[in-house]
Amino acid sequence: MPRRKSPRKIVAPPVFKGYKPFGSSKVCDGEVELLYEEYEAIKLADYDLMPHHEACHLMGISRATFARIYESARRKIASAFVEAKTIKTVYGNVYFDENWFRCNDCENAFTIPNPRIKRICPVCRSQSIQLMNSTGSTNNK
Amino acid sequence: MKTIITANGSDVNATLDPRFGRCEFFCILDEETGETEFIENKAKLQSSAAGTTAAETVIEQGVKKVISGDFGPKAKSLLDRFGIQMVILKDEGQIIANVINSITGK
Amino acid sequence: MSFKITVASGKGGTGKTTVATNLYWSLVKNFDNDTLLVDCDVEEPDDLLFFKNAILRSEVKVTQAVPEINTSKCTYCRKCVEYCEYNAITVIPPVQYASIAPDLCHSCGACLYACQDDALIEKDHEIGLMSGYDVGFGKGLLEGRLKIGSAAQTPVIRRVKKEALDAASVILFDAPPGTSCSVVTSVLDADFVIMVTEPTPFGLHDLKIAVELIREMDLPFGVVINKAGLGDRAVYDYLEDEGIDILEEIPFNEEYARKFSEGMILSRIDKNYAIHYQKIIRKILEFKQQ
Amino acid sequence: MIRELTVLSGKGGTGKTSITAALGSFAKNAIFTDCDVDAADLHLLFNPDILETHAFEGGTKAEIDPDACIGCGICQDACRFDAIKRTDHGWFEIDSLHCEGCRLCERLCPESAIFSIRSMNNQWFVSDTRFGPLVHARMGPGEENSGKLVTTVREKAREIARSKNYNIIINDGPPGIGCPVIASLAGIHKILLVAESSESGYHDLLRIIELISKYDVDIFGIINKFDVNAGISERIVSILQSNNIKITGKIPFDKKFVEAMVQGKTISEYAPGSAIVKVIRNTWEMISS
Structure with missing residues (x-):
């Protein structure tokens, strides 16, 4: 099935595979799947404190797409916190170092x-x- | 170094095939000697995952570079994984002989 | 043995879900309290929206077994690639690469027979969710929901239908629109099929294809014309020429349209509207007694 | 450069095809595809002259040669789709409605009594219409709508666009969120979402937005039948806005759509001066700018 999502650039993948809540009275049920690009959006915007117009440029996506990814990431993390769900990071729609280049001459x-x-x-x-x-x-x- | 160019026909007068997975032929070029060999793309009529199968052929041939008009996401991630350079030519109607001349610098 | 009714339609948006939910209400009130509604439109399951007081009773992940290749055992013989009809397996011997694409896998098990090296192990792959609801009356609602991005409609439908099997004396299935294999899976084994159409050129065109399918499957069916009064008479002419039963005509009315848009089961509050469904049930019962 | 627009709705019956057709009056140098191969309706308004008809291979189905079958039951045990049934005579036969064509039974049969037949029920067409070329298809009843036919239709449209210098391809997308929808999204640049003012329309919109938010494309939204339920329309507006989707207009419920359809016309042809057509013209201008 051809499925062409345009890829986003990620500077570095997360160094963990997920987070688990502890001390919850109920058994942890369910998990949220945090995509790498969502992790990257949160990292750039809220950890590196980069303005959105720079962050989207760095990830090689439009401002609107960045806003969508960032919003989705925040909602997922919030729902994991409140509902005591596991966060799993999954390989989303990203590429790492094999970027596409364009020749300025030809x-x-x-x-x-x-x-x-x-x-x-x-x-x-x-x-x-x-x-x-x-x-x-x-x-x- | 060996390079694959996707081709519409089985000789150097054929044009570049803009599709990677469903191209008609692969032109295998030895960049040092300028020798070419054409092999049929067995994936072209496959109902699904043609890009993956074509990438398989490319990897088995041991080439380092693939020239085509487009790459699907699955083919791209496979070729990336094995360190094969992908080139997308802007002009799709080019004749293979010209493509060869430009990359070998003749 | 339960009596299985499936509501289908060629075209989307003809009011299939409206008919299914209203018919469910009428069946429970006028015929048999032991009726279960099953939403098989797993891409867009909307029946639940018509039951504001629904309480979630059960929730089960629907999975599909997708094999994984253990590369320490794999000898890269490519036998599994040869067996896979869906091109889901990639094996590249010179670089010792082997993997299976879950989105192309149909879980047929052929590769497991192919592998001589015991290198394939099936793992569960989530493709959807199956939920059961109490809705305050009748046996409730069973819903299948495809995971977004998954392409495996039919396995989710099959799983839901298996769960519904003999769970109530009357089971009402709401099928997806169209005539593809997921419709076939939903309609299969029905005792009676209700086709919902609208009297427009689009409605007629899609109805003809759907009738062709249901006839090929050799199932008894009748047609409900929804939104009667809109469009033209071509649907009626076609049904007469083909000798197909019109179960009922439900007139178009802007007030109805507004109430449906809110997800209201209109039969509960509007007697005139409820009569249409009583007629449909009467016709189906006549058929059942034959 | 060829741009591609796909019109989608999630829910069926929101007016997607009527609106796609209406865009035809405004789009210049455009080529159309009907990607709703399961219930293709665009041709009813475009009245195409079919220039080319092609058969498209469907899936394979197994069949058992009753004379060769020895009734060992190996195939039945192996089949995961419950497609093999024992007949009254003790032999086996295939229930083609269940068969998914994996050919495992064919490979395992010790008597080579099983073979596969490929269905050729699907067809696709290249046509000429008053709005430009149309590539459309008809899927055989009960075929698997895996998106392959959608991909074929779109590839053909691209080929025509490249060779005859069309600069935009407008795809009438399929309903739902499954395989055919994903196939109708590959490599496109713009999406027009047709939302319908109803509870189910709203929910299906949420699901389609979740699917397409993974694609980096420009997304536009148009609300059809917005006056049927003002409250829901407001919720649709806010969900579109919060997802950075540009709203191109709102269309009231109007019987003119059906009247135009009965006459085989687009709304732009049937009621050119109407307020609806103004909204559609505006939509086209926003999308094409």
Whole structure:
């Protein structure tokens, strides 16, 4: 099933797999699935105290999408706190270091999947390349 | 270094196939010698997961770079995982021979 | 053996849920208190909205068994890939990569037979939720709800139908719209099918396809024309030509539309409206006695 | 660059197809697809001249050769879909309504008595209409609506758009939140949500928003039949706003939609001067800008 969500960039994945409430009188029931991009939105906005217009730029998504992800993250965390649910972090719709680049000369797009590959355009060898911060890069041809 | 270019036909006069998973042929290019070999994409008629199967072929061929018009999310994550560089060409109607010339710098 | 009635419709938005919930009320009040309503429209389960005082009685996760590959045992022989008809398995021997995509897996079990190395273990994969509600009258509501992003409608419907089996003497199923395999799963084994349509060109076009399906399945059925008065007479001409029973016509009325929009079971408060459902029940009973 | 718009609603019957068709009057250089392959209705308003008809492979179903079956029952034990039934004669047969075509029985049968047949019930078409090309399909009754047919229809539309330089593809999306909907969203740029002022319309809207919020696309919302229930319409407005969805307009309940449909016209053709058409024109301007 082709399912093309445009990927968001994550600087670093969370260093934990989840959180569990303790001391709750009732048995912990249910869990919320916090996506990596939601973790990242909370981290950027509320931990790094970055303004939203910068945070969305960093994640390579539009302001509206950032707002949606951030809102969803806050609601999930709130519901976990209040209802004593487990928080599970799951691999959401993200990519890490294999970003898409675009060549400023020939305008072709490409990835640089590992650090040993030279940071030049594989088509015209131009060194003038830039990270594509507009997402959905592979779709918008 | 070996590179795969998705092609509409089985020789260098064919054009670039803009689809990765459902392309007609893979053109396997040896960038050092300039030699090409064309293999049929067995995934093209598959009803689902064509991108994954095509990525399988690419990985088995041991190439380091794939040139196409588009990559699906599943193919992309598989190719990423094995460190294969993806290139999306802006002009889809290009003839394979020209693509080869531009990447080999001729 | 319980008597199973399924409410279906080709087109969405014809009032299938309205008919199902009102019919449930009328069945409980006028025919048999031991009636259960089952919402099989797992993509958009809306029956619950018509029961403001519903109390959650039970909640069960619906899971599907999806195999995982234990790469320490896997010999990368690709036999499982060959057996999988749904292209859900990826194995790349030179790099020792093997994985299964849960969204493509139909849980048929073929790969388990294929594997000679005991490298596949099935794990439960959540695809939806099944909830039972007390609604204050009758046997209550059983609802299937597809997890958002999941594509496995039919296994959720199958699970819900299994739960409903013989749980009441009358079981009323609310099927999804359309004519796809999830409709087939919902309608299967029904003793009587009620098709809800509206007298518009869209309604007629989708009804024809749905009739084709129900006839192919060889099930007894009748048609309820909802929103009568809107549109044209083409639906009536078609039904007459085909010799299909019109169970009842329910007129369109803006006041009704407003009350439905609030999720109101109008039969409870409006006698004139309730009569339509009493007629439908009478016709179904006539059929049952034949 | 080709842009793609998909019109969605979650709930069925909200007026999605009527509104998609009405956009046809305003969209220039556009190509249309009907992604609601299960209950395709757009062609009823577009009155297409079918140029090409293609068969589309459906799923496979197993069949048992009664002469070769020895009644061992291996297939029945292995089948997870309860699709294999013992006949009165002690042999076995397939219940094709249950069969999902996994072919496990075929592989296990010691007598090779089981084979698979591929259904060719689905069809798809390329047509010419007064608004531009239309790619549409008809799914055979009881086929699995897995989204493959939707993907095929959309791929064909893209191919036509590329070769004939159309700059926008407008997809009439399927109802629900399942596979066909996901297939109608792949690689699109804009979504128009058609919300209906009812309790169920509101709830289905929440579910579709949850699904599409995972996509990074521009989302627009239009509220149909908003005067049927003012209270619910307000809740719809606030849920759209809190999700950063741009509201393009509100359409009152009007029998003109049905009257236009009966005549096989879009509302923009049937009542060009009406307030509804003004809302739809405004919607189109907001989406296309």
